[in-house]
Amino acid sequence: MTATLEVNELRKQFSVGRPAVDGVSFAVPPGEIVVLLGPSGCGKTTTLRCVAGLEHPTSGTISIAGRVVSSPAQGILLPPRLRDIGMVFQSYAVWPHMTVRQNVVYPLKHRKIGKTKSTRMVDEALALVGLSEYAERPVVALSGGQMQRVALARSIVYRPQLLLLDEPLSNLDAKLRLRLRDDLRRILKQTGMTALYVTHDQSEAVVLGDRIGVMREGQLLQMGTPSEIYNRPADLFVANFTGATNELTGTLIQRNGTFGTVEIGQGQRVEASLLHGLAPGDKVRIAFRPENIAIGANSGGNIVRARVSDRRYHGTQTVYDIDVLGHRLEALELGTAARHEIGTDAAVSLPRDALWAYRDQGSLAEK
Amino acid sequence: MSALATQAEAAVELRQAGRQRGALAAAWIVALLAILTFLVIYPILTLLFGALTDANPVVEGFNFARVSVANFVTVVTNPNVGEALANTLTACTGGTAIAVAIGLAFSWIVVRTNTPCKRFIAAVSVLPLFAPPLVAGVAWSILGSPRTGLINTMFKWAHIDLRVDFYSLTGLVIVFGIYYAPYVYMFTASALRNMDPSLEEAAEVSGASAFATLFSVTFPLITPAIISGMLLSFIVMLGIYGIPAVLGAPANLNVLTTYIFKLTNWSPPLYNTAASVAILLMIVTAVLVFAQQKVLSGRSYTTVAGKAYRPRSLDLGSWRWVTLGLAVVYLIVVVLLPLFALIVAAFRKFMFIRDAASLFDARMYSLVHFHAIFDNPLTLKSIYNAVEVGIITALAGGALAFAIGYTIHRTQLAGRRSIDVLSTLPVAIPGLVIGVAYLWAWIAVPGGLYGTIWILALAFIARFMPDTVKSLSTSFLQIHRELEEAAWVCGRGVLSTIRTVVLPLASPGVIAAMTLLFVLAIRELGSSLFLYTSNTMVMSVLLLDYYEGGNLGKTAAFSLVQMVLLGVLIGGANWLSRDAAQGSVARSG
Known part of the structure; x- marks a missing residue:
């Protein structure tokens, strides 16, 4: 159910400019939360989107649970829907024309799961994110924080092997961000899912991550536990970015x-x-x-x-x-x-x- | 003591000045309301009167003695009217279905796929907007007439046992559909552009295929845009005269618009019946316009955050050549084939084409039709008249629209809501109905406007008022209010502020709106039909005359002349407004 993610020598070159991702390698063991941290434009989101299959890498391999899902050299490129992943977007991306339940049940509909079972799974997911009472509401009637909880429920309802989170808290106001941040770690740990989390906010990274990878200009500068990143930064940039100014x-x-x-x-x-x-x-x-x-x-x-x-x-x-x-x-x-x-x-x-x-x-x- | 007296005097003076300003503002509102009543309300009321009476306005003037709803009911329950209404609704429904299919497909291709030459496809998708309906109709009658049409001639020559007949309801549906697809395209393409692509990505990550995503997320989310594009194209088709006039006449196929015109051309003219049918057409249109406004103002799912989304382009693989092919086919069908047909017909001495060899026989071509149309003094006169009406409409209509727009959006004057409502009213009135209404309003007034160039200009100003006010308003709504307030604080009055601050900054938008008005006025046919006389013949009406005279060569030649003229005008207008825009950029930089 929960799986290893391996990224090897990932490169992504857009049509113009320097490579957005330039030879990034890392692995996430089952059940671990890895946070990619870096300023905007450092390639962290592109890395995440390559793992999701929403962006097509130029070279390098990505494998989930030992299965290669992307390898341009071998001509392998699995579409997102066949990767068995969940994803939470920065803009929530909950579908405004559906209710909370319709949003959350959507992935199950494409997985041929029986009605009673899918209803139970949706209820479980909504309970996990604390939205049980809101199931029949239209999503547009919810607040930003609640919408992001719907998005989270939608991405974990089918128990994907890997959860991807793209700056899920950055559209929320400060107070809400702190609360959802702590909830997020609890929920992730409760489900035991492997997760890759992208953010530019160091405090988020420290609280959420089992390990943090600091990125800059398409490269992964250091990958380590929050304590390693904070106490033995690998270079001047990591030191500066994490607050040693x-x-x-x-x-x-x-x-x-x-x-x-x-x-x-x-x-x-x-x-x-x-x-x-x-x-x-x-x-x-x-x-x-x-x-x-x-x-x-x-x-x-x-x-x-x-x-x-x-x-x-x-x-x-x-x-x-x-x-x-x-x-x-x-x-x-x-x-x-x-x-x-x-x-x-x-x-x-x-x-x-x-x-x-x-x-x-x-x-x-x-x- | 004396200081107190001066203070009191000053207060009195201030109060007087305030009263004066109030009186001036009231006079301004009354003047605008009077102009709008004259332009819109009075003609519509006379039209309503016409529908409710059976008195001939030319002979009897306005005879209020014989007003009765029975007259209207008699006309509307006439089987011929019923047939015309049924034809209209069939043609518009079928045309709208095709328009939605084409418009939606192209907006998806342009905004969401990696089809090559997307800029080209985007340009092609809106190209039909520039084709005057009458010219499009003429071109398709040359192509698709059942006996002499180019398509059938080619089929016969190639020994293909297939015949097409565009002089039919099917022909009407197809031509409507392909020419009004841009309305749907414009709405849906902008909705797609404004839609957060992660909504679709979330569906894909959730396990939905590209196809399932399209139908469970993308299309439901842009439904308001689809519906309002659909309604708009339906409304436009409802009011079009040129295409059904050309394609329907040979098969004696009437839609409401052509039927109304037939009634006024009867001898004696059936003005009352025409008024009744016009009212019927107006009601149908108004209901649809109301529905469209409702959809537009309703909850829209697409975010209007003004945020630029990362463009998402679906990799179509080798299918992208198929989508490009579709665009090329569309270009051929809506532009190249009709243009080819017009050119062949305009330059060919006789329209009879035996085989392909004869089609490319240079001896068969000459300028004879062009000589013929320019030998006719009416031709040059009609061009001159059209330009004159265009200039009057653009200047007077532009100025009026600016006054209305400014009053509605930038003042707090009482009565501005009614001005808003009155000036938006013509949205729900097809051009043809305006024509009939103006006919009713002025034909019985001796020594009045009827027969002058002014009646055309006034009708056009009324007809295009909502569009002009809207486009002008956006140009000055972009000017921050504080820029005006700064001028007031500096001691300028309202008028002086408009002259020195608002107009210079809004000039690109104002010029663009006026040139658009000019072009619209020049190609307008529906309302001109009822208002021209031999002295005030305009281009679009003369073209119809040539067609009804039965000479395809002259019709095609004059169509080409009109297209070239319009092309030059639109090009010039673009150049002019760009120039103005650059000028203002230079000033603000």
């Missing part, structure tokens, strides 16, 4: 195991984790999160002098701009009280586990 440049002076000493200018040295194979003398860029800067702390290593140049109070947290050796960095302080005044000098601690050094390949903005 501070950057320092410098030169690696010496290595000591997985850490290294980096000179960041004016003789100031800091210790940082080395996530690339680097040798002394290499130019490096260090990325770290605003949350990991402790202003006014004199312990924890890597103490540097900084000046507070701006302060933005957000209510439950405060964001500071601080100057460190001519670099402008952002620091985040939790709590409803802002403790540091603009213009004060302070000691700042940068823990070495939270500083990730990468080979300097130019800043992200210039790429």
Whole structure:
């Protein structure tokens, strides 16, 4: 019932421009939820649509439950309806000319399932998404969140081997998004389905995914558990995209195991984790999160002098701009009280586990 | 003390100014209502009167003594009227069925498949809109007449034992169907374009085949568009005179429109009967128009978010050559064959064609028919008249439509709702009925409009008013209200704001609407038929004259002249409005 998805060297070239998907490989074991995360235009949706069969790949193979469903080299291209998959669309795509029940029963009609059995399956699916009382309503009478629940029920009612979700929450308002996000993970885990989920929202990815794949410009940069992505990002882009927005440049002076000493200018040295194979003398860029800067702390290593140049109070947290050796960095302080005044000098601690050094390949903005 | 007095004086002055403005606004609304009453209500009322009386308007004027519903009932229950009505409904139903099939097929091909040359197909799909119905009818009579028609001649020559007869209800249905398919196409194609493709993708992922998706999701979702395109094409067919006049006359086959004209051409003319049948036609049309407006304003499933959807094109495989083939066949049938027929008939000395060799015998061709039509002084006069009527209609109609559109959409004046209703009323009145109504309105008024070029122009202005107001309104509804409000705040009055802000910005739309009005007026036949006199003969009527005179060569030659003229005018109009559009872009940039 639930199956492995394997994607191998997938490439998709549209008629113009660079490839939308450029050699992406990954596998999703049965019952796992994998989230493809990336900015718009990174190829995540195209990858998903290739798996669905709505887009025709240029090369590479896709197999579901060991069966090759798409392989241009072998001339195999199974239409979506024969892949036994479910899909939830960003725009809900519930059919406005039908009731909730008619929408959900639709896939069963094309599967030759008896009336009593299909009624039971529809009821189960609607109960699972919490819409049992709405079965006979026309879908246009529902709210956006309810429509997306109908779409979800429709995609799981026939227990497909694989569920594909294309930014299912991005059309909903913020509060609803949070609730449906948690419900979604519960429902997916309850059904035990293998799922591939596409989003540009990192918080969604972290909550929903067993593993996250970060994509950029058609390539899969890193695939790992949310904790790996957040604590050991594979490169500067992944680090930056998942929130490590501070950057320092410098030169690696010496290595000591997985850490290294980096000179960041004016003789100031800091210790940082080395996530690339680097040798002394290499130019490096260090990325770290605003949350990991402790202003006014004199312990924890890597103490540097900084000046507070701006302060933005957000209510439950405060964001500071601080100057460190001519670099402008952002620091985040939790709590409803802002403790540091603009213009004060302070000691700042940068823990070495939270500083990730990468080979300097130019800043992200210039790429 | 004196300060208080000045304040009081100022207040009085303000109140006076306010009263003046109120009076002016009221006068403006009254003037517009008066014009609309004169253009629309008065003729329709006289038509109604005509249907309810049996007094001859030319002899007896408006004799209110003999008004009775019985007159109307007698006419409408006449078996000839019943037959014409039955023919009309059959022809329109059959034609609409074909139009829906063709229109729906092409919109699907163009919007949803990977058929090659889609731009070409899209262009071909709307091409028949430019063919004047009378010219199309003439071309198909040359092609499909049972004895001398080109198609039958070719069949005989090729020893194919098959004969076609377009002088029949079937012929009418086919010609209606192929020429009015664009109405269905335009509605359904835009509905398909505005439809979220993931609705169809969801069906496919759910396990439905492409075919099942089409019938369980795609078509049900665009049903409102299909129905309203269907109703519109039915309404247009209902009011068409040219095609049934040409194809129906030889077989003595009457539809309502041709029957009405026959009645006024009787001797003595049966104006009362014509009025009754015209009212009947108007009622049928009005019911359908009402239904169409209902469908249009009803719940539409297609999202109008203005969002550009990722175009979805179904891979048809080798079937895409079949769909391209269909488009080519359609092009041949609606454009190339008729054009070929017109050219052959126009340049050939005698229409008798023995075999294919004779068809390509250069000695059989000459300009004799063109010489003949231009030797007739009426020909040039009719062209001159048509252009004159066109210019009057475009300028006066355009100005009036702008005034109405602005009053309805951009002011809060009391009475603008009634102006809206009155100016939309002609939507439900076929051109021919307007013609009969204007005939009734003015034929009995001595020294009035009847017999002048103005009666034609006024009838056209009334007939095309709803379309003109609509297209003009969209041009200035796009101008943000705040642009106008900014001018008011700067101290400009309403009129000055219109002149300095609204008109310059809306000019491309205004010019486009006026040129459209010009072209429509030049090719209008239905209402001209009843309103021309020998002095005010216009092109479209003269063409019908040539056809009824029985000379196919001259008819074809004049058809070609008209087509070339219309082509030049439409091309020129396009060029003019594009130029204006560029001008405004340059200004705003």
